[in-house]
Amino acid sequence: MGLTNRSMGKKLLSNDIDNLKKNSDYVIAIAGNPNVGKSTIFNGLTGMNQHTGNWPGKTVENSNGICNYKNKKFLLVDIPGTYSIMSNSQEEEIARDYICFGNPDATVIILDATCLERNLNLVYQIMEITSNIVVCVNLLDEAKKKGITVNLKLLEKRLGVPVVGTIARKKKTLDKLMDKVTDVLEKRVVIKSNKIKYIxxxxxxxxxxxxxxxxxxxxxxxxxxxxxxxxxxxxxxxxxxxxxxxxxxxxxxxxxxxxxxxxxxxxxxxDIKKEDVRDKVVSSIVFEAENVSRDVIQYKRSDYRSRDRKIDKILTSKLFGIPIMIAFLAFILWITIVGANYPSSLLSELFGMIKEFLIKILHSFGSPEWIRGILIDGIYSTVTWVTAVMLPPMAIFFPLFTLLEDLGVLPRIAFNLDKYFKKACSSGKQALTMCMGLGCNAAGVVGTRIIDSPREKLISILTNVFVPCNGRFPFLITIATVFVGSYFTGIFSSIVSTLTVLIVIILGIMLTLIISKILSKTILKGIPNSFILELPPYRRPQIGKILVRSIFDRTLFVLRKSDCSCGTSRNSYLDICKYSNI
Ligand SMILES: Nc1nc2c(ncn2[C@@H]2O[C@H](COP(=O)(O)OP(=O)(O)OP(=O)(O)O)[C@@H](O)[C@H]2O)c(=O)[nH]1
Ligand SMILES: [Mg+2]
Structure with missing residues (x-):
């Protein structure tokens, strides 16, 4: 299982997708609410590396990947998370249009076992538009920890569609999912879904x-x-x-x-007005979802969310929220600066030794001085210096940033910054894309797709560059250490360098707000849209995976590009605008 065409990590053209479809036995759509583990399941089955993290709205467009299972080739399509397919936000339209008109052979609906009731609303809506459904109750490990048990057999009976339980982080559990999907596709099970009866x-x-x-x-x-x-x-x-x-x-x-x-x-x-019809439809769905989840779920404790609530009370409080956030950032930067010193000097020494060795080789060949100048003092020294300076801070900052992302801290930061973005007349979701920009500006700009209003989206894109991305951190750290930190000795040197970088980031955030306000009051006038941001439960990050993913997928990728592919080239900028629907 999980044999993959890794080249599909790159953006696929519609021709490529058509070819993939032709070469696959079945096409499977992976749908569900945001942040329920769709991409984790998709990655587990295809071996790909779609962006995952603990906050809703990461996947903003359909991604395709191949999963080989029991001699069959499945084209899996990871579609953006959506709470409903009734309203008209961009993600919801992408999800709805794919399930409805993309002709997948089956749709797997991923549910979060810890909040089944809300997730079932989507199941009932999708049941209206397709019959080939497999319901996958994911996050069973989290549910167990919270004392929640889901009766999968009963759920299957009540919905009338096949139900399977998974823990996406444990790949073995995904075999059960693929078995159910194959049963459905090969008509070994007859689906008779119990659709909603409206009034x-x-x-x-x-x-x-x-x-x-x-x-x-x-x-x-x-x-x-x-x-x-x-x-x-x-x-x-x-x-x-x-x-x-x-x-x-x-x-x-x-x-x-x-x-x-x-x-x-x-x-x-x-006496049913036009606007009442939808309310009546939604009420019937919510009522049925409530009924079913009441029957299939058993809670050991009623206060299973109390730990998260207690932490949130502190992390999102008016008094402590922002200072804690700044302290978090300072701590990460400090670890990055202190931690990067040792590997940086080790790498420098190593590259220095290799340099001596290369010079000796060139001498032994009797190569002229100017060739040595170009190859060793020019190309070699520049490349190795950049590597020694950039690699360690990136290799430390990315995993730490991903750790916070997996833990579920990003939405809390967005929550704390929401009121400032509202004052700047821009979208509260801009706080999220700004945070993503700290990891990589290109990801931040592409992520603006989660913002519905084109005006707010454009503001977020234009201002994303004000937060330094991970590619620019090593440069900032070097400048801060050389020009500020070097005036101090010992631990004070790293503390002062950290504070300098921190001030630059805070200035960047303030600049983001000021420019957003100026744009909102001039060429991009408008009233900010309201938005609801779900604060996800805190989840234990997968440290091993984060290390591998951050170092191989992100750090080395950025280093190879050397400029963080921040959209500086015309092509990548156009790509980014295309992904963001501008
Ligand atoms: N403990 C646990 N964590 C999981 C499981 N499945 C997913 N996660 C974590 O849940 C978070 C969200 O997973 P994603 O795969 O990004 O979710 P998604 O549904 O693709 O999210 P969007 O693209 O934002 O809609 C990540 O931090 C995953 O590591 C699971 O079965 N158990
Ligand atoms: Mg996703």
Missing amino acids: PIIEDCIKILESKVQNILPKRNEYLLRWICLKLIDRDDRILYSIQKNLELNFDDKQINDKLSEVQKILERN
């Missing part, structure tokens, strides 16, 4: 429309009949537009319009 008036309206919509719906899309009728009753224009475009349908049909008028009259007669 009788809405069910009646669906029936009225069904006969007419069926006439224009191609046979292969018959499964969508009920859902399309529901959307027509809901008069959800954007979804209807998407349905018409993707399925090449035309709802401007006399018979359908007549039936729609009839439906509207029925709704009016029953």
Whole structure:
């Protein structure tokens, strides 16, 4: 299992995806709420390295990867996390359009075992648009720690679709998932999903429309009949537009319009306004999700979230929130500076010895002085100096940053900074993309896709560069150590250097806020959108994996590029704008 085409780490063109589809036996969509472990499962099955971390909204576009399992080739598609497929945010549209119109052979819906009720809402919505579903209850280890037990057999019975439990971090548990998926694809299990029964008036309206919509719906899309009728009753224009475009349908049909008028009259007669339809639909889903989760979940303790709440009270408090954040950052920078000194000098010595050796070799060949100058004093010395100075701080900062990300600290930082971004009339989510910028500005800019408003997205992109990324830290650290820290001795030298870098970062954050405010008041005028940010539970980071991932995937990648691929070249900038939908 998990044999991978690693070259797929790069961005795939639609041609490549078509080829992959052709060469695979099945296409599987991996859907679910944000931060439930979709990408971890995807990585586990494909061997790829999609961005994972403990905060919602990391995956912003569909990613493709191949999983070979029991002589079958599966094309897995990791789609962005979404709480619902009813509203119109970008991630939700990407997820909905893929499940609905991307024709996957099966959809695996990943659920978080520790908050099943909310996750089930999405299951019921997806059940309306596809029948080939496997429900995967992930994070069973976390649930166990919190004293939560999920009765998977009963859940399967209540939903009417196959259910499997996994711990994404333990790859072995993923075999069970692939077995269930294969059973579904090879029709070894018959799925009879228990769809939601809406209130009788809405069910009646669906029936009225069904006969007419069926006439224009191609046979292969018959499964969508009920859902399309529901959307027509809901008069959800954007979804209807998407349905018409993707399925090449035309709802401007006399018979359908007549039936729609009839439906509207029925709704009016029953005092149900246009905006009430969706509320009624959602209430039915929430009610059923509550019922099912009440039946299938057992709690050993009712206060299973109390530890997280206690920590959050301190980390997000008005008084301590920001000082603790600054102290965290200072500590990480200090460890980076102190820790980088030793490997840096060791590397310098090593490269120095190799240099002597190379000079001797060149001498023995009788090479002229100018060749030695170009090869050793020029190319070799520059490359090795950059490596000795850049590699150690990056190799220390990246893992520490990823550790905080996996722990779940980033959303807490965003929460603390939200009010400042609101004052700057920009998006609260900008705090998250700014934090990502600390790791890598390119990732920060691509991450702006989580911001819905184009105005706020543009502000975030333009200001992301003000926070120094990991590629620029070594340079900052060198400057701070040489020009400031060197005036002090012993431990004070590293403390002063740390404070200098810290001040530069804080200035960068202040500049981000000031420029965002100026842009919001001038060329990018507008009112900030409100947003809801979920504070995820604190999760124990996987230290070994973080070390490997940060050093091999990030540090060496950045070092190879030497400029952090921060979008300085025209092509990468265009790529970034494309990914961010600008
Ligand atoms: N303990 C534990 N942690 C898990 C498990 N699955 C995922 N995680 C962690 O949960 C966090 C979120 O995982 P991701 O794979 O990034 O989640 P996602 O659903 O892809 O998130 P988005 O792309 O933001 O929607 C990461 O820190 C994972 O290491 C699991 O089964 N057990
Ligand atoms: Mg993801």
